[in-house]
Amino acid sequence: MLRFLLAVIRRDLLLAARRKGDWLTSQFFFVMVVSMFPLGIGPEPNVLRMVAPGVVWVAALLASLLSLARLFAEDYRDGSLEQMLLSPNPPVLLALGKALAHWLIYGVPLLLIAPVLGIQFALPADAIGILMLSLLVGTPILSLLGSVGAALTLGLRGGGVLLTLLILPLYVPALIFGAGAVDSALSGLGWQAHLSLLAAFLMLTLLVAPWVASAALRVSIE
Amino acid sequence: MSDAPFLSVHDLACARGERILFTDMAFGLRPGQLLLVQGGNGRGKTSLLRLLCGLAHPLHGEVRWRGVGIADAREQYHREMAYIGHVNGLKDELTPLENLRLAASLADRDLEATEATDSLTRLGLARCLDLPARVLSFGQRRRVTLAGLITAGALLWILDEPLTGLDIHGVALVEDILRAHVTAGGMVVMTTHQPLSLVGVETLPLQVGDPLLPLEP
Numbered sequence: 001m002l003r004f005l006l007a008v009i010r011r012d013l014l015l016a017a018r019r020k021g022d023w024l025t026s027q028f029f030f031v032m033v034v035s036m037f038p039l040g041i042g043p044e045p046n047v048l049r050m051v052a053p054g055v056v057w058v059a060a061l062l063a064s065l066l067s068l069a070r071l072f073a074e075d076y077r078d079g080s081l082e083q084m085l086l087s088p089n090p091p092v093l094l095a096l097g098k099a100l101a102h103w104l105i106y107g108v109p110l111l112l113i114a115p116v117l118g119i120q121f122a123l124p125a126d127a128i129g130i131l132m133l134s135l136l137v138g139t140p141i142l143s144l145l146g147s148v149g150a151a152l153t154l155g156l157r158g159g160g161v162l163l164t165l166l167i168l169p170l171y172v173p174a175l176i177f178g179a180g181a182v183d184s185a186l187s188g189l190g191w192q193a194h195l196s197l198l199a200a201f202l203m204l205t206l207l208v209a210p211w212v213a214s215a216a217l218r219v220s221i222e
Numbered sequence: 223m224s225d226a227p228f229l230s231v232h233d234l235a236c237a238r239g240e241r242i243l244f245t246d247m248a249f250g251l252r253p254g255q256l257l258l259v260q261g262g263n264g265r266g267k268t269s270l271l272r273l274l275c276g277l278a279h280p281l282h283g284e285v286r287w288r289g290v291g292i293a294d295a296r297e298q299y300h301r302e303m304a305y306i307g308h309v310n311g312l313k314d315e316l317t318p319l320e321n322l323r324l325a326a327s328l329a330d331r332d333l334e335a336t337e338a339t340d341s342l343t344r345l346g347l348a349r350c351l352d353l354p355a356r357v358l359s360f361g362q363r364r365r366v367t368l369a370g371l372i373t374a375g376a377l378l379w380i381l382d383e384p385l386t387g388l389d390i391h392g393v394a395l396v397e398d399i400l401r402a403h404v405t406a407g408g409m410v411v412m413t414t415h416q417p418l419s420l421v422g423v424e425t426l427p428l429q430v431g432d433p434l435l436p437l438e439p
Contacts, residue, residue: 004328008328011327011328015313015315078309078310078312078313078314079307079312082305082309082311083311086305087328088296088297088329088330222272
């Protein structure tokens with residue numbers, strides 16, 4: 001079981017390493033979107049500091065959506081998704097493995113670039129720390145929920161737009177608590193409550209999303 | 223018990239959208255037999271094969287493996303069955319060797335590089351071992367998939383048009399492979415529009431859809 005999970009993750013990491021263009025597009029998108037805001041809003045540090053958590057978080061949501069459309073689509077097209085579903089292992093592990101691999105490939109880099117972007121927004125060091133922490137807890141949620149949307153819209157025409165409409169509302173709790181934690185840290189209030197709720201939301205999605213995604217995959221492939 | 227069919231289909235009906243493709247289908251397949259599914263385009267051959275491997279669900283009826291419904295016997299069934307569909311299931315970025323080993327690791331199997339290389343060489347791909355699958359021709363990709371089928375070591379092969387894109391030598395090679403598999407006690411369910419010479423293989427023909435009826439739109 002664990003062996004299958006690791007095999008799925010290793011497979012996607014290997015494929016991402018062979019196809020760096022796709023991978024870089026999503027990261028550059030994130031950096032570009034976030035960097036547009038200081039240019040548009042102006043160099044007033046107080047204003048920038050105020051919008052920073054929301055801007056970074058919204059950009060992270062959009063960047064994850066950009067890569068999610070491809071999560072199952074290519075495996076579906078070339079037939080390897082069918083083959084993986086025909087493995088003796090439960091499809092729920094396939095869905096979990098794909099979501100975890102997506103997080104490692106697209107989520108973790110966002111987390112690592114975030115401090116640099118935080119400096120652009122004149123965020124103090126401790127707020128940058130909380131921003132990274134909130135992204136650490138929050139980005140797996142994006143991958144897990146996104147895997148459900150990607151599985152549901154698999155093989156549909158215009159699936160990308162539908163995916164966005166379907167998944168963005170589900171991202172709202174992650175956005176509120178994630179950006180809220182950084183906001184609270186900036187205004188000197190406790191950020192722990194927001195992060196605890198974010199972590200609780202992560203646990204919930206971790207439990208539910210792979211089951212829903214695997215059920216959706218079986219329907220989509222039929 | 224020893225004479226009971228391994229793969230059996232009971233009262234199977236399949237619909238695609240609104241259209242009923244076939245009903246009341248029943249057959250059994252024993253080790254050492256090859257089931258040749260026949261029927262014109264759009265009659266439901268591919269749908270039948272997808273039902274047999276569990277990728278689709280029947281409108282009515284059941285597919286059983288060793289007497290147990292394939293949904294209940296899923297793990298064992300998937301361990302003993304290999305499926306080749308219209309698409310090859312290869313990743314373009316990986317070499318044939320990597321593709322084979324990756325497929326094996328996803329199916330909980332260990333596949334030594336030498337064994338994979340032997341199988342690819344047997345399919346005439348000795349010169350393509352280090353090339354990414356992206357640069358291979360259609361027929362060559364088909365051969366990589368077939369090499370994967372051999373290394374999978376499954377008892378039941380479900381093959382949807384395995385000869386598409388193969389040249390004369392490739393077809394002869396597949397005939398040899400099928401004969402060896404069935405003679406060794408394996409089972410095959412396959413569709414093809416090409417003539418196959420399977421001398422010495424116990425072949426059961428199966429007609430899908432009523433050939434006399436015109437296709438409804």
